[in-house]
Amino acid sequence: MDLLKERLATVSDLDSASSVLSWDQQTYMPAGGVAGRAEQRATLNRLSHEILASTEIAQLLDAAGEPEPGTDTAAIIRLTRREHERATKLPSRLVAEISRATTLAEPAWEQARAASDFPMFAPHLEKILGLQREAVEHLGYEDHPYDALLDRYEPGSRKARLETMFDDLKRGTADMVRGTSAHSEEVREAPLHGKFDELKQEEFGRMISTSFGYDWDRGRQDRAVHPFCINFGGPGDVRMTTRFDPDWLSPALFATLHETGHALYEQGVDPAYSRTPISGGASLGLHESQSRLWENVVGRSLPFWRHFYPRLQKAFPETLGSADLETFYRAVNAARPSEIRVEADELTYNLHVALRFELEVALIEGSLTVSDLPDAWNAKMKEHIGIVPKNDADGVLQDSHWAIGYFGYFPTYTMGNILSLQLFDAALEAQPGIFDDMEHGEFGVLLGWLRENVHRHGKKYEPDDLIERATGRPLDVQPYLRYLGEKFGALYGIS
Ligand code: ZN
Numbered sequence: 001m002d003l004l005k006e007r008l009a010t011v012s013d014l015d016s017a018s019s020v021l022s023w024d025q026q027t028y029m030p031a032g033g034v035a036g037r038a039e040q041r042a043t044l045n046r047l048s049h050e051i052l053a054s055t056e057i058a059q060l061l062d063a064a065g066e067p068e069p070g071t072d073t074a075a076i077i078r079l080t081r082r083e084h085e086r087a088t089k090l091p092s093r094l095v096a097e098i099s100r101a102t103t104l105a106e107p108a109w110e111q112a113r114a115a116s117d118f119p120m121f122a123p124h125l126e127k128i129l130g131l132q133r134e135a136v137e138h139l140g141y142e143d144h145p146y147d148a149l150l151d152r153y154e155p156g157s158r159k160a161r162l163e164t165m166f167d168d169l170k171r172g173t174a175d176m177v178r179g180t181s182a183h184s185e186e187v188r189e190a191p192l193h194g195k196f197d198e199l200k201q202e203e204f205g206r207m208i209s210t211s212f213g214y215d216w217d218r219g220r221q222d223r224a225v226h227p228f229c230i231n232f233g234g235p236g237d238v239r240m241t242t243r244f245d246p247d248w249l250s251p252a253l254f255a256t257l258h259e260t261g262h263a264l265y266e267q268g269v270d271p272a273y274s275r276t277p278i279s280g281g282a283s284l285g286l287h288e289s290q291s292r293l294w295e296n297v298v299g300r301s302l303p304f305w306r307h308f309y310p311r312l313q314k315a316f317p318e319t320l321g322s323a324d325l326e327t328f329y330r331a332v333n334a335a336r337p338s339e340i341r342v343e344a345d346e347l348t349y350n351l352h353v354a355l356r357f358e359l360e361v362a363l364i365e366g367s368l369t370v371s372d373l374p375d376a377w378n379a380k381m382k383e384h385i386g387i388v389p390k391n392d393a394d395g396v397l398q399d400s401h402w403a404i405g406y407f408g409y410f411p412t413y414t415m416g417n418i419l420s421l422q423l424f425d426a427a428l429e430a431q432p433g434i435f436d437d438m439e440h441g442e443f444g445v446l447l448g449w450l451r452e453n454v455h456r457h458g459k460k461y462e463p464d465d466l467i468e469r470a471t472g473r474p475l476d477v478q479p480y481l482r483y484l485g486e487k488f489g490a491l492y493g494i495s
Pocket of ligand 1: 258262288291
């Protein structure tokens with residue numbers, strides 16, 4: 001077991017080193033470094049993959065036998081077996097081809113989006129889709145080819161279960177979406193637009209991250225085009241990035257709250273798990289539950305802003321001096337049908353995800369062709385959200401996920417939204433004073449509950465087990481629907 005742990009620590013170190021290079025690439029690296037950096041990261045990733053797929057690891061896993069169930073060692077063996085299997089199932093030729101195709105597709109997607117020209121991107125998507133379908137055949141599946149892709153991001157989840165989840169959500173929110181779409185949102189959102197000094201925005205965001213419990217001795221925040229959170233093999237160095245718009249408060253503010261949620265999860269994992277496969281968040285859905293909980297359930301709530309709004313007004317007296325708390329609260333919760341997923345409100349966000357899920361399932365099973373994709377996109381926009389994008393740049397070309405080969409990734413966003421409420425409700429049941437604390441800018445009890453029930457366990461439990469342990473039941477859409485109903489019902493006077 002010691003030798004196996006030593007090899008796994010090497011894998012973790014190689015992956016961490018690759019992550020540091022990735023962080024540097026997205027924050028400080030000059031443009032001229034791209035080609036060299038691609039080689040450096042490919043080398044580290046290859047070395048790590050070679051160890052995981054090696055016959056030595058297979059022998060060490062055999063020798064490990066069946067450790068006592070429920071122990072950390074048992075979890076390490078379980079995850080290593082899965083990673084080893086996955087690493088050996090995909091031929092290295094296919095891994096290299098996917099890497100090459102996506103490296104070429106990403107800049108092509110950027111150009112196609114800039115020109116709003118889908119045919120420019122189509123051959124790349126065609127190629128990537130073919131490789132994904134080939135990968136699915138190697139990985140294997142029981143019910144549906146999509147499950148093999150989903151399993152990379154959300155172990156144990158299945159297409160059939162997601163269909164039920166999205167159907168429940170669509171049915172549960174349809175009346176609210178209709179009820180809010182009649183309102184004019186420009187007036188409602190006005191307080192968020194105006195002059196917002198960047199340094200003041202940064203200072204305000206840091207103050208909130210600190211009050212949530214982010215530990216700056218084990219992290220830092222830098223600027224990047226796309227906000228993200230990254231860590232290096234353990235909870236000792238968990239970094240965030242954000243971006244600022246001097247004329248619009250929302251992007252930096254809510255990205256900072258969101259990334260702080262991801263970072264709190266990573267900073268809370270048991271340090272003893274560092275450099276093992278059970279370090280880090282349990283799944284993408286669970287990770288997203290933490291970012292959404294702090295961004296939306298806390299950060300778009302009235303108790304939260306009762307405490308922080310006077311401080312925000314003090315930071316931006318000219319822009320926000322005349323908008324009262326209620327006006328600001330309505331602004332950060334303005335709901336309306338929109339074209340762009342990342343700018344969507346809490347109510348319509350999951351409809352954007354449902355659309356992507358339905359389309360990528362159809363692409364993977366072969367019932368939809370790449371050339372028919374833009375029309376299918378627009379038809380689904382009409383069906384789910386009630387509007388048709390004015391062009392493909394704001395439609396089918398808006399996300400980078402398919403260009404970088406992330407098929408099966410989108411649904412984890414919605415799972416995160418649903419879980420954020422399921423976990424928050426469980427925390428509230430155990431600690432009814434959480435809202436009172438929030439009004440005083442205190443979050444220690446909420447964070448403590450999340451640490452105890454979610455964070456510290458890392459990947460020790462399978463996502464389904466962790467959810468059941470923390471909340472007493474499997475993934476459940478009802479708390480989320482209830483939350484949306486109460487919140488938007490009150491905001492828009494609809495039932
Ligand atoms: Zn996120």
